[in-house]
Amino acid sequence: MSAQLLDGKFFASQIKEETRKKVEILKQQYDITPGLTVVIVGENPASQIYVANKHKTSLEMGVHSQVIRLPEQVSKEELLTVIDGLNQDPAVHGILVQLPLPEHIKPYESEILEAIQPAKDVDGFHPVNVGKLATGQEELVPCTPHGCIRLLELAGLPIKGKRAVVLGRSNIVGKPMFHLLLARHATVTVCHSCTQDLAAITREADILVAAIGKPKFVTSDMVKPGAVVIDVGINRVGDKKIVGDVDFDAVKEIASAITPVPGGVGVLTIAMLLYNTVKAAQIQHKVQV
């Protein structure tokens, strides 16, 4: 292996340590305990690991963590009522509605996400927060792309002036990743399912971010020698095993740095969620630590 392995746990531990200190200050100086509530509708097995990790990390940080489980069949109105209760609850600083939602309420996803008070939107999915990010005010930024940026920064990998290529244009990763990279002065190209001659574009990338949800989609012929490769994919193959969007074993021989899956970006996502929860508490109490 020639590439530097970007170990998510190592970088996440630094972010978590910063967050833990902020929680300590909020408690001691302001008597504020940041609180995070996750709402899960139905039984998505993939969501369970994520929720368990979030809960564990919250406890480590001293953040109050609550999970509300609603039955698969819950109506949109009932879900909106739950969200409204959380909006009103001063002990709840962060609200996260786990995606994907069950099929019958999927058509109302935007309405549901917009019901969350923007100051409590720790996912950064509310149009107010999306608009802020797009206009260069980074407040509550989506956790996964923000984690990718923090990873690059903590690893000392420069962004300014680099050619960055983002594979995927989702609201959760691709689009916010575009804004974050652009704000740090990269030249950014976003590719997607209709992009023609994809490999020719990805081969120009100094920083390649893969967020398409296709196992081992990025092969070594798509990567410029010396590129930094960030793998956002979490694809379940078989029962337990997860693989990224990047063919790690082949690409690691060509890249200068690469994130593994698991143990890469996913771990940072959780760290940034707790970071956002603490940020949300500061926004709501109008204090800065």
Ligand SMILES: Nc1nc(=O)c2c([nH]1)NC[C@@H]1CN(c3ccc(C(=O)N[C@@H](CCC(=O)O)C(=O)O)cc3)C=[N+]21
């Ligand atoms: N409203 C909402 N916000 C989200 O941020 C959100 C969501 N819904 N729905 C599901 C996806 C998925 N996601 C993950 C985050 C971290 C890991 C994670 O901790 N991964 C570890 C462990 C993986 C494993 O062992 O399965 C790793 O990559 O090493 C996984 C998955 C957040 N999501």
